[in-house]
Amino acid sequence: MALQTIDLTAEYAGIEKLVTALVSTGKKYNIDKIKSAYLFAKKLHEGQYRASGEEYITHPVAVAEIVAGLELDTDSICAALLHDTIEDCGDKVSTDIIRREFGDDVARLVDGLTKMVQIPFEDKEEEHIENLRKMFLAMSKDVRVIFIKLCDRLHNMRTLRAKKDDKRRVIALETMQVFAPLAHRLGMQKMKQELENLSLEYLDPIGYEEISSNIEKRYGESRDFIENLRKTVSDKLTSSGLKFTLEGRVKSVYSIYRKMYLQNKSFDEIFDFYALRVIVDTEEECYIVLGMIHELFSMVPGRFKDYISIPKPNMYRSLHTTVIGKSAIPFEVQIRTKEMHRIAEYGVAAHWKYKSGEESKEDIDRKLGWIAKLIETEDDTRDPEEFLKALKIDIMHDEVFVFTPKGDIITLPQGATVIDFAYAIHSEVGNKMIGAKINGMIVPIDRTPQNGEIVEIITSSASRGPSRDWMKIVTTGEARNKIRQWFKREMRTENIQVGKSEIDREFKRIGTPCTDDQRNEILLNIGRRIGIQDIDDLYNTIGYGGILISKLSARIRDEFDRVVKVEEPRVQTAEDVSTVKNAKKTSGGVEIDGVNGLTVKFAKCCNPLPGDKIVGFITKGYGISVHKSDCRNISENRGKPELAGRFVDARWEKTENSGERFEAQIRIIAVNDIRLIADITMALADMRVSLLGITSNSKGDYTVVELLVACKNLDHFNSIVSRLRSVPNVEQVSRGSAQ
Ligand code: MN
Numbered sequence: 053m054a055l056q057t058i059d060l061t062a063e064y065a066g067i068e069k070l071v072t073a074l075v076s077t078g079k080k081y082n083i084d085k086i087k088s089a090y091l092f093a094k095k096l097h098e099g100q101y102r103a104s105g106e107e108y109i110t111h112p113v114a115v116a117e118i119v120a121g122l123e124l125d126t127d128s129i130c131a132a133l134l135h136d137t138i139e140d141c142g143d144k145v146s147t148d149i150i151r152r153e154f155g156d157d158v159a160r161l162v163d164g165l166t167k168m169v170q171i172p173f174e175d176k177e178e179e180h181i182e183n184l185r186k187m188f189l190a191m192s193k194d195v196r197v198i199f200i201k202l203c204d205r206l207h208n209m210r211t212l213r214a215k216k217d218d219k220r221r222v223i224a225l226e227t228m229q230v231f232a233p234l235a236h237r238l239g240m241q242k243m244k245q246e247l248e249n250l251s252l253e254y255l256d257p258i259g260y261e262e263i264s265s266n267i268e269k270r271y272g273e274s275r276d277f278i279e280n281l282r283k284t285v286s287d288k289l290t291s292s293g294l295k296f297t298l299e300g301r302v303k304s305v306y307s308i309y310r311k312m313y314l315q316n317k318s319f320d321e322i323f324d325f326y327a328l329r330v331i332v333d334t335e336e337e338c339y340i341v342l343g344m345i346h347e348l349f350s351m352v353p354g355r356f357k358d359y360i361s362i363p364k365p366n367m368y369r370s371l372h373t374t375v376i377g378k379s380a381i382p383f384e385v386q387i388r389t390k391e392m393h394r395i396a397e398y399g400v401a402a403h404w405k406y407k408s409g410e411e412s413k414e415d416i417d418r419k420l421g422w423i424a425k426l427i428e429t430e431d432d433t434r435d436p437e438e439f440l441k442a443l444k445i446d447i448m449h450d451e452v453f454v455f456t457p458k459g460d461i462i463t464l465p466q467g468a469t470v471i472d473f474a475y476a477i478h479s480e481v482g483n484k485m486i487g488a489k490i491n492g493m494i495v496p497i498d499r500t501p502q503n504g505e506i507v508e509i510i511t512s513s514a515s516r517g518p519s520r521d522w523m524k525i526v527t528t529g530e531a532r533n534k535i536r537q538w539f540k541r542e543m544r545t546e547n548i549q550v551g552k553s554e555i556d557r558e559f560k561r562i563g564t565p566c567t568d569d570q571r572n573e574i575l576l577n578i579g580r581r582i583g584i585q586d587i588d589d590l591y592n593t594i595g596y597g598g599i600l601i602s603k604l605s606a607r608i609r610d611e612f613d614r615v616v617k618v619e620e621p622r623v624q625t626a627e628d629v630s631t632v633k634n635a636k637k638t639s640g641g642v643e644i645d646g647v648n649g650l651t652v653k654f655a656k657c658c659n660p661l662p663g664d665k666i667v668g669f670i671t672k673g674y675g676i677s678v679h680k681s682d683c684r685n686i687s688e689n690r691g692k693p694e695l696a697g698r699f700v701d702a703r704w705e706k707t708e709n710s711g712e713r714f715e716a717q718i719r720i721i722a723v724n725d726i727r728l729i730a731d732i733t734m735a736l737a738d739m740r741v742s743l744l745g746i747t748s749n750s751k752g753d754y755t756v757v758e759l760l761v762a763c764k765n766l767d768h769f770n771s772i773v774s775r776l777r778s779v780p781n782v783e784q785v786s787r788g789s790a791q
Contacts (some may be wrong), residue, residue: 239399
């Protein structure tokens with residue numbers, strides 16, 4: 053049977069391992085197609101190398117091997133081999149060529165795996181979120197996209213050490229925040245655990261090291277206990293004549309880390325670091341084993357969970373119980389069938405490969421319904437921040453199980469309200485909702501149902517539809533979308549009015565009058581940035597809540613300054629300059645080409661630091677303002693003919709350590725914590741850095757802190773940033789800007 057594979061010439065040496073593994077499964081693969089995908093990719097990646105120095109093609113091959121391990125099909129393996137070709141070799145290959153060579157399915161998969169980069173977003177963050185959104189869209193159409201994407205990420209995480217330090221952190225953080233929860237939602241526990249452990253290794257190397265060495269130590273000390281335990285259980289099951297497999301496992305580093313962190317415990321206070329797993333043939337046997345375990349040991353109350361009769365939404369099924377034996381050390385026992393075990397390890401992927409044909413496709417579509425719901429935002433929300441928020445809520449939060457009066461189970465993310473529940477049943481139920489009951493009692497509509505409660509939605513055909521205020525109450529993306537849909541559909545005229553009056557208010561707030569033409573130009577510019585071509589559509593989108601006016605106000609101001617005050621670009625308004633601390637210094641350590649005797653000021657919009665690339669702009673009446681050369685105000689004004697000749701080259705003088713201090717902005721994103729501000733200010737004080745200003749804003753579980761500090765130069769600034777990264781709870785630190 054292996055005839056087709058053995059003839060691997062040197063040309064195919066790179067996939068010898070892959071092909072051998074595929075053939076040894078005895079399943080049907082189109083090996084020729086896989087070989088030609090390999091050659092195709094190899095040729096395109098010729099001359100490219102990974103950060104580790106290896107040839108680039110080793111990466112797609114490694115990804116294909118992981119994909120093969122999930123027992124996905126030929127097309128998935130081909131797509132894995134080709135997944136980076138369009139992005140990295142885009143000038144040589146297109147989706148069309150891949151379609152011609154490898155067919156529709158492979159082309160669609162590769163396209164779904166290719167990031168889109170052509171969107172003119174103003175910052176990396178938005179572009180990045182847009183890429184995530186595209187990925188989710190692709191995966192809602194074909195779930196294989198996400199399996200391959202996860203394999204890609206897993207290999208990148210396994211080889212992350214080769215990357216630069218700051219890159220590592222960003223990638224590890226994203227893995228922890230998006231990909232590991234995603235694997236969890238898809239029930240791919242093995243994938244999830246490896247992703248989490250690898251991320252943790254980079255996000256908190258010290259914590260990781262400490263826990264893994266503690267685990268090793270504890271495991272050594274408990275060897276006798278574990279051996280005894282296994283023997284006791286094994287003897288009992290054998291004597292009953294059951295066929296079973298017994299597995300012991302130590303909890304993963306990350307799950308212990310999480311427990312220590314969430315419950316504020318020391319390692320010594322974590323008792324159940326060891327779990328025993330019993331795998332049997334049938335569901336009935338699971339319950340029989342459960343009975344035996346409870347006979348052997350005392351059960352810890354409140355810890356028994358029956359995920360067989362109520363599976364987790366990610367399809368996970370098992371019985372869990374925590375028990376204590378004579379040694380007084382609690383441990384967890386998981387009981388499941390072989391089939392449940394496979395699903396527990398591979399989740400939706402196991403399901404996908406297990407069945408084929410239409411029936412199972414529908415089945416999977418149903419299981420993946422939440423992804424589709426998440427993407428429904430596609431046309432309606434232009435706000436990347438909100439998408440990311442919905443993504444995080446929908447994929448990261450634990451679920452609560454609640455019941456309809458008929459006994460159907462509805463799962464909601466933790467924190468969802470009864471309105472979310474209504475929309476989870478059906479949009480019409482939500483749209484006609486006038487009240488709700490929990491366990492028979494009327495409750496306020498912002499009540500959060502708890503596990504096991506019976507929720508009943510009171511509807512009325514006389515209801516005039518949802519209220520706009522509901523948008524502020526609901527927590528799920530699904531409910532928000534459906535409410536938005538309703539307003540979009542039912543209320544266009546009213547939406548336009550609402551949107552227009554909100555925009556009017558913004559213009560009034562600016563205070564300076566403008567002509568109708570200018571107003572239109574401003575609004576069209578803003579619309580274009582978010583993919584809306586028409587002013588009424590923009591009003592409508594604001595009206596139904598597709599984008600929040602608060603998100604637009606800064607852009608309106610920006611555009612206003614550009615359109616109305618084009619003669620005097622924003623950077624040189626008197627207000628801006630008067631607040632520049634360094635204005636009094638004449639040169640400020642900056643050399644300007646070809647201009648003498650003008651005062652030099654540092655622009656407040658980008659706060660350049662010695663070490664930054666800079667450029668000068670001759671203002672009217674205020675001397676020269678110095679900007680970072682990548683400052684937005686510069687790049688947007690540079691091409692304007694009326695400003696030509698006012699830009700001048702500038703560079704820093706090479707006077708080291710003049711003792712001069714420059715203002716710099718720092719933006720911190722951190723998990724909410726009451727000690728956060730104290731910790732940050734302590735860290736600054738430690739470094740003898742003066743704090744000139746601080747603001748903080750909480751959004752959900754996160755706080756955004758903006759600092760204004762005095763620093764010497766770019767190196768000094770970078771050292772401040774890296775010190776701040778080590779402050780507890782801080783997740784991201786970046787250079788801020790005044791906008
Ligand atoms: Mn890749």
